[in-house]
Amino acid sequence: MLRIAVPNKGSLSTPATEMLREAGYRQRRDNRELVLTDVDNDVEFFFLRPRDVAVYVGAGTVDVGITGRDLLLDSGAEAVEHLPLGFAGSTFRFAAPAGSATQVEDIAGKRVASSYTTLVAGYLARQGIEPSAIVHLDGAVESSVRLGVADVIADVVETGSTLRAAGMEVFGEPILRSEAVMIRHADQDEPVGLDVLTRRLQGVITAREYVLLDYDVPMELVDAAVAVTPGFESPTVSPLHNGHSAAVRSMVRRADTNRVMDALYEVGARGILVTSILASRL
Numbered sequence: 001m002l003r004i005a006v007p008n009k010g011s012l013s014t015p016a017t018e019m020l021r022e023a024g025y026r027q028r029r030d031n032r033e034l035v036l037t038d039v040d041n042d043v044e045f046f047f048l049r050p051r052d053v054a055v056y057v058g059a060g061t062v063d064v065g066i067t068g069r070d071l072l073l074d075s076g077a078e079a080v081e082h083l084p085l086g087f088a089g090s091t092f093r094f095a096a097p098a099g100s101a102t103q104v105e106d107i108a109g110k111r112v113a114s115s116y117t118t119l120v121a122g123y124l125a126r127q128g129i130e131p132s133a134i135v136h137l138d139g140a141v142e143s144s145v146r147l148g149v150a151d152v153i154a155d156v157v158e159t160g161s162t163l164r165a166a167g168m169e170v171f172g173e174p175i176l177r178s179e180a181v182m183i184r185h186a187d188q189d190e191p192v193g194l195d196v197l198t199r200r201l202q203g204v205i206t207a208r209e210y211v212l213l214d215y216d217v218p219m220e221l222v223d224a225a226v227a228v229t230p231g232f233e234s235p236t237v238s239p240l241h242n243g244h245s246a247a248v249r250s251m252v253r254r255a256d257t258n259r260v261m262d263a264l265y266e267v268g269a270r271g272i273l274v275t276s277i278l279a280s281r282l
């Protein structure tokens with residue numbers, strides 16, 4: 001039975017559970033449940049703290065887990081990224097009170113606070129920059145400068161509104177771009193059942209990322225229209241009953257939908273319809 005670690009709290013918990021449910025797995029109804037066996041799919045879920053997921057996967061006591069790329073790198077565990085999941089996207093960045101730092105070199109001799117101290121220490125060492133101290137905090141790191149325990153911080157930034165509210169600004173290049181990832185052990189054999197889990201999650205990711213586009217176009221314009229919507233392999237083109245037009249079906253990135261519809265209309269396509277994909281296997 002495949003053993004899967006899932007975050008039980010925090011930003012990753014709800015979207016991870018939703019993705020697994022969409023992929024056809026049973027999920028817990030009560031947040032206090034710690035273990036759940038899905039007999040039909042031959043998998044067992046362990047609901048663990050997001051920071052601990054990589055520790056269990058690295059120890060080999062669970063087969064795979066969902067965590068953040070930043071948490072994985074900070075853990076130092078013997079685990080590797082298996083599949084990026086496309087949610088909980090963020091950057092991990094240095095920040096300081098507005099106007100007090102402009103480049104990463106400004107950190108030399110200063111105190112840096114973070115919840116991700118291993119990640120920060122490794123990054124600064126690779127850049128050859130020596131802070132005077134790296135202060136570990138559990139959260140609310142943005143308050144640490146005002147409260148006098150640090151001069152700069154390194155933290156997760158999504159919209160930047162938490163930083164702004166604390167009067168801080170990012171500086172330097174992003175340390176990393178993070179998102180939720182499925183992780184597995186660094187050098188154990190692929191666990192039985194991981195192929196099915198991976199295909200199912202990939203199916204959800206594709207269904208979220210793409211839409212189906214249908215349109216009608218005069219036969220002589222099919223080539224021009226298909227150039228706008230090449231799809232994955234090749235679009236489906238079916239003759240219409242009127243004998244001089246074709247119906248075309250293709251997959252298009254959700255984010256590109258309106259731009260593609262405008263381009264198709266220009267080419268001469270009409271009856272352009274967009275449909276969401278519920279599930280997929282490519």
Ligand SMILES: Nc1ncnc2c1ncn2[C@@H]1O[C@H](COP(=O)(O)OP(=O)(O)OP(=O)(O)O)[C@@H](O)[C@H]1O
Binds near residue numbers: 009089159
């Ligand atoms: N605002 C955010 N947007 C996107 N991802 C985030 C955000 N905050 C945290 N994360 C991601 O969540 C993971 C951190 O897990 P954690 O449980 O600490 O989340 P959290 O939101 O800080 O939870 P909590 O603060 O309730 O403990 C990291 O991968 C981090 O990149």
Ligand SMILES: O=P(O)(O)OC[C@H]1O[C@H](OP(=O)(O)OP(=O)(O)O)[C@H](O)[C@@H]1O
Binds near residue numbers: 138140155
């Ligand atoms: O850029 P933003 O959209 O403002 O999001 C980033 C903030 O979200 C997370 O905080 P969280 O609410 O998890 O609190 P914490 O610092 O106590 O973990 C993260 O640690 C940042 O503080």
Ligand SMILES: [Mg+2]
Binds near residue numbers: 139
């Ligand atoms: Mg947090």
